[in-house]
Amino acid sequence: MIRIGIVGYGNLGRGVAKAVDICPDMELRAVFTRRDPRSIKIADSNVAVLSVDSVANMVDDIDVMIFCGGSASDLPVQGPFFASLFNTVDSYDTHAMIPGYMASIDAVAKNTTAIISTGWDPGLFSIMRVLFEAVLPDGDNYTFWGEGLSQGHSDAIRRIKGVLHAAQYTVPVESAVNSVRSGARPVLGTRQKHLRKCFVVADDDADKDEIENAIKTMPHYFADYNTSVHFIDADEFAKTHTNMPHGGMVLRSGNTVGVNTGDGNTVGVNTGDDRTFGHNQHMEFSLKLESNPEFTGSVLVAYARAAYRMSKEGLYGAKTVLDVPLSYLAIKDRLDVIRELL
Amino acid sequence: MIRIGIVGYGNLGRGVAKAVDICPDMELRAVFTRRDPRSIKIADSNVAVLSVDSVANMVDDIDVMIFCGGSASDLPVQGPFFASLFNTVDSYDTHAMIPGYMASIDAVAKNTTAIISTGWDPGLFSIMRVLFEAVLPDGDNYTFWGEGLSQGHSDAIRRIKGVLHAAQYTVPVESAVNSVRSGARPVLGTRQKHLRKCFVVADDDADKDEIENAIKTMPHYFADYNTSVHFIDADEFAKTHTNMPHGGMVLRSGNTVGVNTGDGNTVGVNTGDDRTFGHNQHMEFSLKLESNPEFTGSVLVAYARAAYRMSKEGLYGAKTVLDVPLSYLAIKDRLDVIRELL
Numbered sequence: 001m002i003r004i005g006i007v008g009y010g011n012l013g014r015g016v017a018k019a020v021d022i023c024p025d026m027e028l029r030a031v032f033t034r035r036d037p038r039s040i041k042i043a044d045s046n047v048a049v050l051s052v053d054s055v056a057n058m059v060d061d062i063d064v065m066i067f068c069g070g071s072a073s074d075l076p077v078q079g080p081f082f083a084s085l086f087n088t089v090d091s092y093d094t095h096a097m098i099p100g101y102m103a104s105i106d107a108v109a110k111n112t113t114a115i116i117s118t119g120w121d122p123g124l125f126s127i128m129r130v131l132f133e134a135v136l137p138d139g140d141n142y143t144f145w146g147e148g149l150s151q152g153h154s155d156a157i158r159r160i161k162g163v164l165h166a167a168q169y170t171v172p173v174e175s176a177v178n179s180v181r182s183g184a185r186p187v188l189g190t191r192q193k194h195l196r197k198c199f200v201v202a203d204d205d206a207d208k209d210e211i212e213n214a215i216k217t218m219p220h221y222f223a224d225y226n227t228s229v230h231f232i233d234a235d236e237f238a239k240t241h242t243n244m245p246h247g248g249m250v251l252r253s254g255n256t257v258g259v260n261t262g263d264g265n266t267v268g269v270n271t272g273d274d275r276t277f278g279h280n281q282h283m284e285f286s287l288k289l290e291s292n293p294e295f296t297g298s299v300l301v302a303y304a305r306a307a308y309r310m311s312k313e314g315l316y317g318a319k320t321v322l323d324v325p326l327s328y329l330a331i332k333d334r335l336d337v338i339r340e341l342l
Numbered sequence: 343m344i345r346i347g348i349v350g351y352g353n354l355g356r357g358v359a360k361a362v363d364i365c366p367d368m369e370l371r372a373v374f375t376r377r378d379p380r381s382i383k384i385a386d387s388n389v390a391v392l393s394v395d396s397v398a399n400m401v402d403d404i405d406v407m408i409f410c411g412g413s414a415s416d417l418p419v420q421g422p423f424f425a426s427l428f429n430t431v432d433s434y435d436t437h438a439m440i441p442g443y444m445a446s447i448d449a450v451a452k453n454t455t456a457i458i459s460t461g462w463d464p465g466l467f468s469i470m471r472v473l474f475e476a477v478l479p480d481g482d483n484y485t486f487w488g489e490g491l492s493q494g495h496s497d498a499i500r501r502i503k504g505v506l507h508a509a510q511y512t513v514p515v516e517s518a519v520n521s522v523r524s525g526a527r528p529v530l531g532t533r534q535k536h537l538r539k540c541f542v543v544a545d546d547d548a549d550k551d552e553i554e555n556a557i558k559t560m561p562h563y564f565a566d567y568n569t570s571v572h573f574i575d576a577d578e579f580a581k582t583h584t585n586m587p588h589g590g591m592v593l594r595s596g597n598t599v600g601v602n603t604g605d606g607n608t609v610g611v612n613t614g615d616d617r618t619f620g621h622n623q624h625m626e627f628s629l630k631l632e633s634n635p636e637f638t639g640s641v642l643v644a645y646a647r648a649a650y651r652m653s654k655e656g657l658y659g660a661k662t663v664l665d666v667p668l669s670y671l672a673i674k675d676r677l678d679v680i681r682e683l684l
Binding site (some may be wrong): 133 | 357360361365437440441444459464466468469471472473475476477480483523598599620622623624626627628629630631633636637639641644647662664665666668671672673676677679681683684
């Protein structure tokens with residue numbers, strides 16, 4: 001049995017616990033929290049709830065530690081400390097900072113395996129972007145998110161004066177998706193790819209026009225998008241907007257057969273509508289998730305299995321989903337997987 | 343530059359040559375054929391066309407040999423011989439025989455890397471089946487092929503007396519795909535998953551009813567499917583049915599959150615319509631290809647890059663797509679890939 005520890009017990013941490021629960025080769029040994037451990041109730045009495053400060057005492061009891069804290073402040077500090085002691089898996093998702101974060105982990109993971117930036121984006125979507133580009137070098141990748149609840153954007157709306165509750169859904173623009181699927185390889189700006197739908201419960205005496213305007217003009221979060229704002233009452237909000245659905249897709253539209261440009265270089269060329277020079281080839285990966293944290297937790301757990309196996313083979317250091325052979329994720333043995341699923 | 347050799351120059355071999363052509367890190371050095379080498383014309387005069395019998399002379403000139411022969415008779419004989427001399431990539435696709443084939447390659451690939459059974463199924467679809475099952479252990483995988491031309495089924499029709507030309511398209515049953523997408527996790531028989539559309543050019547004095555009956559009752563190929571037969575003339579056939587489109591999809595419908603069965607085991611349970619016990623999570627990968635051989639060739643070429651890199655690291659023996667980290671496929675360096683695509 002692979003002994004799992006969870007660091008941080010919010011939505012994602014609970015999703016990880018549920019995912020561990022259905023894996024026959026794993027057991028959850030402990031949850032580590034910065035809160036008072038007595039404030040966390042876990043049905044399975046075999047699971048210890050401990051202060052995150054006591055983690056060093058558990059080195060012999062945990063095979064893989066799964067991080068469920070935030071990328072902004074928790075992981076840059078906790079990540080390297082934990083990776084020096086344990087095999088780890090995290091969902092570090094500040095794309096621009098990943099190389100630096102990876103280097104800081106790699107510097108300390110001398111006898112441990114630390115798989116960073118798992119989940120679905122970064123994570124499964126990264127796998128698809130790399131696989132798709134490798135198979136069709138003459139092509140374009142497109143990533144769409146949604147339809148799904150964005151926690152960060154919902155939080156941003158909640159910070160506006162007069163807002164009691166808010167849920168923000170990111171929605172791919174259907175015509176943009178269809179254009180990609182047609183093989184047209186369009187160049188798409190921010191506004192052309194996604195729109196934002198906001199459901200807001202406002203204080204009774206709040207100025208709704210003011211709230212709507214504050215949302216729609218908010219830099220970075222909304223100003224660059226077509227945004228709709230819908231005011232609803234608290235009952236409807238509780239009934240309809242407390243789940244955490246999400247999803248998205250990675251598409252690649254590409255062409256096989258290059259064109260000789262006459263200068264000695266043979267390159268693939270996107271000629272727009274004129275595709276007679278070759279064949280359009282379309283690859284697509286999509287997710288439709290009723291629960292984002294439970295799915296993300298499931299991905300982290302599959303990579304925890306890989307981290308455990310890689311550490312057994314001495315494959316130490318900071319790894320990404322791009323460094324992990326798929327067979328390391330499977331519950332079954334490699335030969336059974338090859339026999340049954342290849 | 344990675345120096346590529348191609349063994350067998352039919353549709354797939356030409357697809358590989360075109361894919362190599364647009365890769366900046368590769369060059370095609372030689373094509374090996376069982377035909378008279380003078381019968382094969384290749385535009386690029388730097389590419390040698392040689393008899394397959396002369397292959398041992400080229401050990402120092404080829405980094406990776408890509409097999410484009412058939413699984414039935416060519417690969418079981420050629421595969422082990424070539425893998426003892428070269429790094430190789432093949433598309434061995436007789437699913438039931440893969441473990442034995444792999445063992446025969448592994449026994450001789452002592453100083454070479456041999457990646458077997460690449461392409462899209464087995465190949466990319468295998469990656470998805472393994473990834474999907476690992477992430478959602480409580481779920482069901484579904485593989486659909488098509489809409490696309492099946493060479494084997496077209497050949498079977500052509501063997502019927504009175505048939506001049508034939509094209510057979512495998513088509514996923516739309517209601518089955520929709521049922522999977524709904525999260526119902528249906529149990530689907532052969533007839534429920536695919537139907538078969540046949541376009542046939544018959545001899546003027548052939549009995550069309552007899553041909554249609556011979557197709558629809560043919561064991562293994564058609565008897566277990568709903569099959570439609572359409573007689574057309576030779577002009578329409580030449581205009582509409584000489585391309586080789588294909589495609590297909592791998593779907594997984596699964597649930598997160600297990601259910602305690604009361605006997606101490608916590609397992610995921612499919613309760614049909616009653617999904618209140620958890621959340622449905624849907625994963626989907628699909629291909630829509632205008633040219634099956636050109637796309638398959640592109641996949642083989644990406645894995646040729648991986649074989650080259652793995653051999654440089656001493657990772658010898660028989661490998662599958664499940665053993666290859668995704669970063670080995672990319673044209674770019676691992677750190678650039680992590681920076682740009684993770």
